[in-house]
Amino acid sequence: MQADGPAIVVDDLTKVFPIFKRPTDRLLQMLSMGRKRYYQTFVALNRVSMTIGRGETVGIVGRNGSGKSTLLQIIAGLLQPTGGQVSVSGRAAALLELGAGFNPEFSGRENIYLNASILGLSQAEIDARYDDIVAFSGLGEFIDRPVVTYSSGMYVRLAFSIAASVDPDILIVDEALAVGDEGFQRKCLARIEALKERGTTILFVSHAMGMITQLCDRAVLMDRGEVLVAGEPKLVASNYYRLTHAPADDRERVRAEILTAAAAEQDDQPEIRSGLDENLQSQSRVEYESLGARIVDPRIETVNGQRVNQLSRGRMYRVRYGVAVEQDCRQVRFATLFKTKTGVELAGRATHRLHDSMLDLEAGERLELTFDFPCSFLPGTYFINVGINGLVDGERKSLHRILDAVMFQVLPDADTSMVGLLDIGIIPSVDHHPATAQRPPAGE
Known part of the structure; x- marks a missing residue:
């Protein structure tokens, strides 16, 4: 598919x-x-x-x-x-x-x-x-x-x-x-x-x-x-x-x-190139307590490494963040989630779902996480959550989590035919069948 x-x-x-x-x-x-x-x-x-x-x-x-x-x-x-x-x-x-x-x-x-x-x-x-x-x-x-x-x-x-x-x-x-x-x-x-x-x-x-x-x-x-x-x-x-x-x-x-x-x-066309607006900052950011690993500098970048928060529909981007490991962690997973400004969850992705493929990390390690994604969002304002979870005393817990860590906008473009939140590639077509039945004579 x-x-x-x-x-x-x-x-x-x-x-x-x-x-x-x-x-x-x-x-x-x-x-x-x-x-x-x-x-x-x-x-x-x-x-x-x-x-x-x-x-x-x-x-x-x-x-x-x-x-x-x-x-x-x-x-x-x-x-x-x-x-x-x-x-x-x-x-x-x-x-x-x-x-x-x-x-x-x-x-x-x-x-x-x-x-x-x-x-x-x-x-x-x-x-x-x-x-x-x-x-x-x-x-x-x-x-x-x-x-x-x-x-x-x-x-x-x-x-x-x-x-x-x-x-x-x-x-x-x-x-x-x-x-x-x-x-x-x-x-x-x-x-x-x-x-x-x-x-x-x-x-x-x-x-x-x-x-x-x-x-x-x-x-x-x-x-x-x-x-x-x-x-x-x-x-x-x-x-x-x-x-x-x-x-x-x-x-x-x-x-x-x-x-x-x-x-x-x-x-003559609206400006729809990716860019960075320094004033576009999340005011609703909530950072949870760290339990062994800490998320560092969550951001969006272009595929060439340019930091952006103004995106163009149809282009490829990356969610990136660093991770500083503060104590030994077992079976660690990393995740990101896209939301609307009203909190509706649109899409998300986590690493390694099988226990045998999850990472065991040692204190002092540093990692860089990258989640590539095509910008399929329609023009508007959106937020990104980021998180890490792993085993703590044999129980899976959140090691660090930041809600509304990144705020970004998708810029308007010339195509006004779509509605909703996501461009899922709908292709309209019309099968036109001209009328063939004759109308009844007047008065019948």
Whole structure:
């Protein structure tokens, strides 16, 4: 079952590649032990941030070398970022480099079992879906031949058929569909539409603006590792055409105009970035007596460690607090609880519920507790309780507890369609059935 909150959160992501002019420079770099640099750097991604909601279809566009594929590879877990963080919630299936995840010496049949198991399917699940995978791929008798003999189009047929068959929560596609023939592309588009209707989150790169405007709820234009503009697909597509068709000597001006227009549009929107208001302090804080351990400095932080108390819906945050152990404690558990300002308990979490996995702590130890959470709260004011319990003389007791330890606000945003306290990902739809019955003649 999927958790609440966004499907993908990209926060301040940076990726830098070393570029060696000669193969010997790579060896010299290893031998220098970092004392001298024999390479130049290429910044593929420069502080990219974005949040993709559950069930949303987002297209990434841009010129070759703009960082699109690098971004998708990091989200898919194939590359590690140089800086920043990515959070992916749910089972993801990725169709990236041609034939990635395939063993070229294995047959198509064997690669179905290999690739589908990598994507998380059991043997029984693969058996049940095998015939549908083969039928969708249209490979027929080629399914028992080594994939090293396949054409690029056959690679894509098999790869997409497997990726779409696992019922992923998130489907990531990088331009691979451009390799297939027109008939297979139509089949893929129909399957993508079906996945969208089931609530699958879809993220893909394409140079086909028709596909972007047809399928996407939102699009992102990247250039030189940066996000130039994000928003309505047709607007992003028009800016993509402006940038790619601009003469080389005029491209800088066009790029600057796109950035300026995007910044101006952002300035017109309500400010919803995370922040810290020093005046936002809990006046109802109640701290209980310590019985062997003490909670230190409870707070909320961003994933980059910035202390905040003004949050934006849809972003990832952390509840953090230190613990100073004052005397030996056995089978210790740590917890946090979110409440409304009227005391309604919304959600909470504790560590280690099984006795054999609880911690035994010694006097003098110090710990740091972290509870990651997506901000699914609707705009308003909320409080956080924090607590520790453990065995005291064989009886489980509270070792330290602070009520209303942290006060925070969720800032308003442009979406006014939701009501209540939590965004649980409700997706409305309307089945419109026009009236077909004829009205009786007047007077009857």
